[in-house]
Amino acid sequence: MYMNEDLNITDGYAFLAPINLPARGGTTDHVTTVLRNAIVTSGLPPGALINKHVICERLGVSRFPVSEALNRLQTEGLVEILPQRGTRVTRIRISDVEESMFIRRALEAETVRQLAPQASDALLANLERNMRYQQSAIDADDRQGFHTLDLEFHLTLMEALAYGRVRAAIDSARANLERARRILLGTPGYVATYAEHLSIFEAMMARDGDHAAAAMTAHLNRVMAELVAFSKARPEVFEPMD
Numbered sequence: 001m002y003m004n005e006d007l008n009i010t011d012g013y014a015f016l017a018p019i020n021l022p023a024r025g026g027t028t029d030h031v032t033t034v035l036r037n038a039i040v041t042s043g044l045p046p047g048a049l050i051n052k053h054v055i056c057e058r059l060g061v062s063r064f065p066v067s068e069a070l071n072r073l074q075t076e077g078l079v080e081i082l083p084q085r086g087t088r089v090t091r092i093r094i095s096d097v098e099e100s101m102f103i104r105r106a107l108e109a110e111t112v113r114q115l116a117p118q119a120s121d122a123l124l125a126n127l128e129r130n131m132r133y134q135q136s137a138i139d140a141d142d143r144q145g146f147h148t149l150d151l152e153f154h155l156t157l158m159e160a161l162a163y164g165r166v167r168a169a170i171d172s173a174r175a176n177l178e179r180a181r182r183i184l185l186g187t188p189g190y191v192a193t194y195a196e197h198l199s200i201f202e203a204m205m206a207r208d209g210d211h212a213a214a215a216m217t218a219h220l221n222r223v224m225a226e227l228v229a230f231s232k233a234r235p236e237v238f239e240p241m242d
Helices: 027-040 052-059 064-074 094-119 121-141 144-160 164-186 189-205 209-233
Strands: 048-050 079-082 086-089
Touching: 027 052, 027 064, 027 121, 027 164, 048 121, 052 064, 094 144, 094 164, 094 189, 121 144, 121 189, 144 164, 144 189, 164 209, 189 209
Parallel strands: none
Antiparallel strands: 048 086, 079 086
16 A cells, blocks of 8 residues: 655665666656666565655666666656656656557557458567467466466567657657556456457457558456446556545
């Protein structure tokens, strides 16, 4: 349960490790990815104050890329800069989750609409293999494993589209959603997710773009409804709504 006061977890950030830096440039991108992942997976939990000095030491980078990365994460709604107090990981706002889902729904539905009519045999084989693994994860009640395969299912579609800016927009929107969705790992909703993925896959197999888009929209709408219901049942996890 999150407390009202800011969380201070400057205990060395043991979950962070030095990153392999590119020979030239790209350091800020690497740091942004590392910190985004730490926030999404709750290594840096909602409400935590961020110690830039310790992060620099743990990642083996200067202060500039860390500051720039935090500025980027602020635009994504994952951190907030507090005057005279520093930077804090934002608590989960259901309004941010709704906006992120709006972006995902629009882009991912259009992605499968475009992909389905010309889906390659290789893409369909990758999706079919992923679906088999999803079923195996359900049979083993491996919810974390299923979650990983869920992400892989959507990523496979994004990579097939090969539109870099679309992928970047979806990745940015996914970060806010991912924090909330990880909280749902203990719920039985993953069985419904499998059925929805199967509908998308079957439409892809039939090379029916409109049905694939409708199935993707229905899937993401159901996930959003589940998150809204959870936010009402567990208000301590989310930022109070206005």
